[in-house]
Structures are given as C-alpha cells and as structure tokens.
Amino acid sequence: MRAVLQRVSRAQVEVDGQTTARMNNGLLILLGVTHTDQQENAEKLARKCAQLRIFxxxxxxxxxxxxxxxxxxxxxxxxxxxxxxxxxxxxxFIDAAQPEV
Known part of the structure; x- marks a missing residue:
C-alpha cells in the first residue's frame, strides 16, 4: 500500500455532483492498493496514519x-x-489492484 497524506482544515469529496464525504480538520488520504496487499497491511497503515504526529x-x-x-x-x-x-x-498500472479490491 502507498498513501499520500494531506493535512486539511476542510475537505469534501464529490462523485457525479453528489457530496459523498465532508469533514473539517483532519487528513485527506490518497490510498493506492496493489495485488499483494493484505488486511494486516491496511490495519498497520491505518494505525500509522492515526498516530503520525503531524499536527x-x-x-x-x-x-x-x-x-x-x-x-x-x-x-x-x-x-x-x-x-x-x-x-x-x-x-x-499493472501493479495497481483491480477496482473490486
């Protein structure tokens, strides 16, 4: 897994003109997943993102x-x-996981 973290004061995600997510003060995380990533990779990365001292x-x-x-x-x-x-x-994009993942 690869992640790009951006500290934000507010963020919003829109899909087809509909707001699907909105927040204040936090992290916008762009996440790339590859074929070999497992649940434990996701859990470790989630903990890391939550605990990084970047604020x-x-x-x-x-x-x-x-x-x-x-x-x-x-x-x-x-x-x-x-x-x-x-x-x-x-x-x-051969190394990227399929959209279903």
Whole structure:
C-alpha cells in the first residue's frame, strides 16, 4: 500500500455532483492498493496514519496526532500511486489492484 497524506482544515469529496464525504480538520488520504496487499497491511497503515504526529501543538511544533486533535479522515482510492513510468510516455498500472479490491 502507498498513501499520500494531506493535512486539511476542510475537505469534501464529490462523485457525479453528489457530496459523498465532508469533514473539517483532519487528513485527506490518497490510498493506492496493489495485488499483494493484505488486511494486516491496511490495519498497520491505518494505525500509522492515526498516530503520525503531524499536527501542530500550542507551540506550533508538529507534535500531535490525528487522534490527539480529534480530527477526521477521508480516504480516496488512488490507483495512480502504482503507476510505472519507467518506459515510454504512457504510464502502466499493472501493479495497481483491480477496482473490486
């Protein structure tokens, strides 16, 4: 699994013009999944994301976790995180898991 985390003060996801998720203060997580990923990979990554100390404390030091700030998270599937661009000009997505996963 690969994840890109973005700290946000607010975020919203829309699909076909309908809002499917909305939050204030938390993490927007772009998540790429590959064929060999297992449930334990997802659980470990979820714990890591929740416990990363990437939010500022009272002294503006990145010292607080998502749990500490009582933030939210939105996870968006992002198969492009497994793009292979080593050859040619068209990325290959052979390493990305199928959409059903």
């Amino acid at each position: 500022p404390d009272a002294e503006e030091k990145m010292n607080l976790s998502l749990l500490d700030v009582k933030g939210s998270a939105i996870v968006v599937s992002q198969f492009t995180l497994y793009a292979d661009t080593r050859k040619g000009l068209r990325p290959a």
